[in-house]
Amino acid sequence: MRELQNLLQCRKLLLEKIAIRPALALVLGSGLGAIAADFMEIEATVDYETLPGFVRSTVAGHRGRFLFGTISGVPAVVMQGRVHYYEGYSMQQVVAPIRVMGLLGASVLFLTNAAGGIDLNTGDLMLITDHISSFVPSPLIGENLEKLGGRFPDMTEVYDRGLRTVLSRTAEELTIPLREGVYVQVTGPNFETPAEIRLFKALGANAVGMSTVCEAIAARHMGMRVCGVSSITNEAAGLSPTPLSHKAVATAGENISKKLARLIQASAPQLMNG
Numbered sequence: 135m136r137e138l139q140n141l142l143q144c145r146k147l148l149l150e151k152i153a154i155r156p157a158l159a160l161v162l163g164s165g166l167g168a169i170a171a172d173f174m175e176i177e178a179t180v181d182y183e184t185l186p187g188f189v190r191s192t193v194a195g196h197r198g199r200f201l202f203g204t205i206s207g208v209p210a211v212v213m214q215g216r217v218h219y220y221e222g223y224s225m226q227q228v229v230a231p232i233r234v235m236g237l238l239g240a241s242v243l244f245l246t247n248a249a250g251g252i253d254l255n256t257g258d259l260m261l262i263t264d265h266i267s268s269f270v271p272s273p274l275i276g277e278n279l280e281k282l283g284g285r286f287p288d289m290t291e292v293y294d295r296g297l298r299t300v301l302s303r304t305a306e307e308l309t310i311p312l313r314e315g316v317y318v319q320v321t322g323p324n325f326e327t328p329a330e331i332r333l334f335k336a337l338g339a340n341a342v343g344m345s346t347v348c349e350a351i352a353a354r355h356m357g358m359r360v361c362g363v364s365s366i367t368n369e370a371a372g373l374s375p376t377p378l379s380h381k382a383v384a385t386a387g388e389n390i391s392k393k394l395a396r397l398i399q400a401s402a403p404q405l406m407n408g
């Protein structure tokens with residue numbers, strides 16, 4: 135119950151400190167953190183490490199703080215950087231910021247990440263239609279936090295159909311190509327082998343990454359509506375002659391991020407009605 139107490143304490147502290155009451159929650163992944171200022175009127179920032187039970191992001195390119203403000207008029211909270219399972223934290227620690235955003239009242243969660251393309255190209259944006267969580271532990275293992283949701287949440291439609299429709303339509307209006315596909319989460323921190331990528335392809339995955347799925351599960355547990363977009367920063371292992379590196383992933387993320395910033399800004403109001 136310590137975990138729930140910490141989450142409720144974070145909620146209390148943030149409600150006291152921050153005037154914004156977020157409706158939309160957004161997570162900015164690797165190489166994407168810098169774009170927040172492009173689409174958001176930032177009113178306040180809170181470093182994760184100042185909150186009870188929160189841990190620091192140790193990854194280069196991940197700032198590790200909440201931004202509070204508005205996106206096209208929609209009150210929003212943004213995670214500028216996330217924490218990952220491979221940093222050595224528990225899945226519960228990894229999803230704590232998501233849960234706090236839900237407890238603050240955000241009803242829609244927009245997830246972004248950098249991902250390796252299995253049958254997508256570097257530079258593509260991929261709307262996540264479904265995920266494979268089978269290679270990482272569930273963030274819901276352990277005592278169920280009944281106050282947040284039930285023991286056995288349904289995962290038939292993690293990525294909300296209505297939100298997906300809004301994102302596809304908005305991308306079309308902006309003439310931003312938006313592919314669709316299934317995202318598989320692995321633990322990292324090592325990249326995959328070519329044999330693993332062939333396995334994931336056979337299982338129906340289109341992109342691979344080290345985040346997002348556990349966050350989507352925690353959000354669905356709480357009843358938040360979820361959508362997600364992957365920025366394809368590289369071809370997955372074995373599909374191109376270039377060895378993979380975090381630096382290349384972060385740099386490619388930055389290049390794709392302008393498109394993503396436009397998509398977020400244009401879609402925010404409709405996501406709240408979609």
Ligand code: HPA
Nearest residue numbers: 248249250342343344370
């Ligand atoms: N694999 C796993 N995670 C990633 C990749 C990848 O190829 N690219 C960006 N994040």
